[in-house]
Amino acid sequence: MSYKASGLRAWVVQRITAIYIGLMFVYLLGKFMFAAPASAAEFQGWATGPVVSVALLLLVAAVLVHAWVGVRDILIDYVWATALRVTLLSLLALFLIACGFWAAQVLIVAQIA
Amino acid sequence: MKFIVFRFNPDTDTTPRMQEYDIEVTRGMMLRDALMEVKRQDESFSFRHSCGEGVCGSDGVNANGTNVLGCITQVADLKEPITIRPLPGRPVVRDLVVDMSQFYQQYRAVKPYLIRKDPLPEQEILQSPEDRDKLDGLYECIMCGCCSTACPSFWWNPDKFHGPQALLQSWRFLADSRDQATEERLDALEGPYKLFRCHTIMNCVEVCPKHLNPTKAIGHIKELMLKHAI
Numbered sequence: 516m517s518y519k520a521s522g523l524r525a526w527v528v529q530r531i532t533a534i535y536i537g538l539m540f541v542y543l544l545g546k547f548m549f550a551a552p553a554s555a556a557e558f559q560g561w562a563t564g565p566v567v568s569v570a571l572l573l574l575v576a577a578v579l580v581h582a583w584v585g586v587r588d589i590l591i592d593y594v595w596a597t598a599l600r601v602t603l604l605s606l607l608a609l610f611l612i613a614c615g616f617w618a619a620q621v622l623i624v625a626q627i628a
Numbered sequence: 629m630k631f632i633v634f635r636f637n638p639d640t641d642t643t644p645r646m647q648e649y650d651i652e653v654t655r656g657m658m659l660r661d662a663l664m665e666v667k668r669q670d671e672s673f674s675f676r677h678s679c680g681e682g683v684c685g686s687d688g689v690n691a692n693g694t695n696v697l698g699c700i701t702q703v704a705d706l707k708e709p710i711t712i713r714p715l716p717g718r719p720v721v722r723d724l725v726v727d728m729s730q731f732y733q734q735y736r737a738v739k740p741y742l743i744r745k746d747p748l749p750e751q752e753i754l755q756s757p758e759d760r761d762k763l764d765g766l767y768e769c770i771m772c773g774c775c776s777t778a779c780p781s782f783w784w785n786p787d788k789f790h791g792p793q794a795l796l797q798s799w800r801f802l803a804d805s806r807d808q809a810t811e812e813r814l815d816a817l818e819g820p821y822k823l824f825r826c827h828t829i830m831n832c833v834e835v836c837p838k839h840l841n842p843t844k845a846i847g848h849i850k851e852l853m854l855k856h857a858i
Contacts, residue, residue, distance in 0.1 A: 521819075522818050522819045523818060523854065526824055527854060588820075
């Protein structure tokens with residue numbers, strides 16, 4: 516890999532995460548429309564199950580990576596000043612990482628409780 | 629019929645203006661004929677044109693917001709009043725004449741010619757009819773610039789993004805069985821700009837007067853890149 520920022524990799528990752536997000540969207544929509552948990556306890560039980568909790572963590576990761584690629588694309592298109600672009604990309608990265616930790620924390624706390 | 633035409637002469641004007649002309653439309657009149665009529669009324673008006681039959685690609689203009697080739701666009705198909713502007717996003721030289729240098733630079737950058745590593749044979753390099761068919765829909769480009777100047781990604785980054793025209797030509801040589809520089813061509817397209825600024829907006833497909841499909845060609849390039857990467 517040269518000094519160039521990624522083109523192909525970002526494009527592929529965007530597509531793969533989009534497929535996963537799309538599938539999970541359909542699953543979650545179906546789950547909450549047709550088999551919604553009746554109580555908070557039941558919801559917690561569902562969300563902390565071994566398969567669902569990992570799928571949800573993966574979903575969070577997919578959304579964050581997808582958002583990174585998408586917003587990076589917008590910034591590359593419209594923000595040309597290097598200093599401003601680096602600042603905005605850094606802020607975006609910090610925000611997305613913070614979102615990731617927050618989501619992980621929620622799921623781990625739910626798991627322990 | 630009322631024509632509202634973009635006028636700008638950098639030597640005398642500080643800002644562009646829109647000037648109205650009343651043109652008598654004859655049966656089967658093409659937009660190029662109407663612009664020549666404008667020129668007859670007002671000699672100071674400039675626009676590019678040459679062959680008059682959609683072959684040379686000189687008279688790309690923006691009519692009622694869409695890029696068209698003047699010589700193959702019926703005036704009757706346009707809604708009155710007809711607003712004529714230069715191709716969007718390009719620096720205006722004068723009136724409808726724009727500076728296409730960046731467009732040609734991007735074309736040059738994709739090396740639009742066959743690259744052979746084997747010694748050249750005495751005769752022609754042979755190609756099967758099936759391989760030749762793969763070039764249909766690619767080689768017909770007349771470089772009028774309608775597609776690239778309709779592409780928002782090219783508007784924002786004309787110095788870095790190759791644009792639909794150059795990428796269609798890039799695929800034309802990647803798809804050619806006689807070309808032997810696939811790896812180098814793909815390597816040169818890596819990075820977020822040259823190829824991947826395309827967000828499949830598809831304005832290029834909509835405006836191409838030759839009905840070519842640059843978006844599809846760009847998709848093929850991405851596919852081939854992926855195939856070579858894994």
